[in-house]
Amino acid sequence: MDPTSPDTTRDLFADLVAAIAAGRDRAAFVKLFEHFAPRVKSYLMRLGCQAAEADELAQESLLAVWQKAATFDRRQSAVSTWLFTIARNKRIDAIRRARRPELDPEDPALVPATPEQADQILQAAQSARQLHTAIAGLPEDQRELLVLAFFQEKSHSDIAVATGLPLGTVKSRIRLAMQRLRAVIEER
Structure with a gap:
C-alpha cells in the first residue's frame, strides 16, 4: 500500500x-x-x-x-x-x-427618556387648553389660515391656492393671528 x-x-x-x-x-x-x-x-x-x-x-x-x-x-x-x-x-x-455589533447600554438611543414630572404634565395640559381657547377666540379668517399652516402643515403658497386668497393676504393674516395669540398667552 x-x-x-x-x-x-x-x-x-x-x-x-x-x-x-x-x-x-x-x-x-x-x-x-x-x-x-x-x-x-x-x-x-x-x-x-x-x-x-x-x-x-x-x-x-x-x-x-x-x-x-x-x-x-x-x-x-x-x-x-x-x-x-x-x-x-x-x-x-x-x-x-x-x-450585528454589541449593544452599548450607554447609547442615548437605548436609554429611556426620564418620565415627565406630574407638575410638568399639568402645566403642559393647561398651556394646551389656553392655546386652544386663544385660537378659538381668533377671527374666523385668521383661525382658518392658522389651522392650515400649523396643524395641517401647508405652505403659505398652498394655502393661497386652496383659499383663493393672494399670498400676501395669507401671510399677513397668519402674522396677525400669531400676534394675537402671543398677546393672549403673555397676558395670562
Missing part, C-alpha cells in the same frame, strides 16, 4: 482524530494542527478574511476539532471535509457578529 495515497492519508487523519477523541492525545493534535492550520488559513483568506482574522479563525476551527473530536465519524466524511466545514461556519459566525 502506498503511504502517500489519498486513502492512506485519509485514514491517518481519521486515526489522529480518533486518538484525540479517545484520550486527548496532544501529539496527534500537534500533527493534525501542523498539517491543517496553514491550509485552513489559506482557505479562509480565499473566502475574504484578512491574514490576522484567518489565523484566528483557523485556530478556533482546530480548537473545535480538539473539543469535538468524539463527534467525528469517518464513515460520513474525511477529516479535511469536516474541518473545512467547521472553518466555513466559523467564518459565517464572524461575519454575523460584525454585522
Whole structure:
C-alpha cells in the first residue's frame, strides 16, 4: 500500500482524530494542527478574511476539532471535509457578529427618556387648553389660515391656492393671528 495515497492519508487523519477523541492525545493534535492550520488559513483568506482574522479563525476551527473530536465519524466524511466545514461556519459566525455589533447600554438611543414630572404634565395640559381657547377666540379668517399652516402643515403658497386668497393676504393674516395669540398667552 502506498503511504502517500489519498486513502492512506485519509485514514491517518481519521486515526489522529480518533486518538484525540479517545484520550486527548496532544501529539496527534500537534500533527493534525501542523498539517491543517496553514491550509485552513489559506482557505479562509480565499473566502475574504484578512491574514490576522484567518489565523484566528483557523485556530478556533482546530480548537473545535480538539473539543469535538468524539463527534467525528469517518464513515460520513474525511477529516479535511469536516474541518473545512467547521472553518466555513466559523467564518459565517464572524461575519454575523460584525454585522450585528454589541449593544452599548450607554447609547442615548437605548436609554429611556426620564418620565415627565406630574407638575410638568399639568402645566403642559393647561398651556394646551389656553392655546386652544386663544385660537378659538381668533377671527374666523385668521383661525382658518392658522389651522392650515400649523396643524395641517401647508405652505403659505398652498394655502393661497386652496383659499383663493393672494399670498400676501395669507401671510399677513397668519402674522396677525400669531400676534394675537402671543398677546393672549403673555397676558395670562
